[in-house]
Amino acid sequence: MTSITMTRPDDWHLHLRDGEALAAVVGDTARQFSRAIIMPNLRPPVTTTEQALAYREHILTAVAGAGVAAERFTPLMTLYLTNNTSAEEIRLAKASGHVYAVKLYPAGATTNSDAGVTDLLGHCTAALEALQACGMPLLVHGEVTDPGIDVFDREAIFIDRVMVPLRRAFPELKVVFEHITTREGAHYVRDAEGPVAATITPQHMLYNRNALFTGGVRPHWYCLPILKREVHREALVEAATGGSPRFFLGTDSAPHARGLKEHACGCAGCYTALHAMALYAQAFEAVDRLDKLEAFASFHGPDFYGLPRNTDTLTLVREETRVPDELPFGNTTLVPLAAGESLAWRALVDTATA
């Protein structure tokens, strides 16, 4: 096979930041994907519909600035759930027509999550009831934050402590278990009853935790939830490439300036937006399942969210392409995942669409 033309994909989990960082990265996503779920973990976080709509305008301006026509890319906004999010705020979000989900960050679980939730069923039942009633998905960063729990076990323990009680209390609530990283996460989503799905990142399909320590500490492979053992990577590949509509594409592309990654206390996050579809193609081809890529990237996400599938296409060509060592990022630079390595596929993106 030398080329694949597929329904244009969407990215169901993306960090775009704001300001100069947004301007630097948004084109990479907008040239490949038709839509993206925009994560709300800015500083301060996007907790209200009003903030989400203002942030949406920044994104649209940046898309135009990146030379991508407005109708080519739609940001699907989200709100950041806090202990104080009201049912009224959820109804306002739904009525806006631009907010598509609400994100749960357990307080302290990942980058910019200090304002997150401390006790989901203790504080957030009004918001969860409103979400369930209006059919809006809850997106979950599924890790417990208890420092006594080993960092490699935080996702598996989250299932028992938070996911199961949440879904027992709100069985009709649509839940996306974001960026699953373990066999336990993949099997929970595969086997659970009711409206539950999961996103899977390219880095968790391509690498196990050895990548963090090959020849020394490798900060550009550090993200949260952290890479796991090989058995977990294999379970994620099986989930993503197995054809189940419960699993779909979410890059979790999370840009940080080079100096903040290569640091004594480096930031978590992998930048994958530039070559996202090539990375996924690499992972699907490795298990001979390229035929399952389109459904994972372009069908299962909109089907779960209740949105139409895209009608235009994206073509990938088999062409060995070297990932750049670094990219411009405001007045600094950004190191993409797999910098300097070769990928077998390249997305044919139109760089002059405006």
Ligand code: OTD
């Ligand atoms: N993980 N980095 C970030 C977010 C994600 O948990 C996540 O969704 C980030 O930088 O915003 C990361 O490692």
Ligand code: ZN
């Ligand atoms: Zn997360």
Ligand code: ZN
């Ligand atoms: Zn994320």
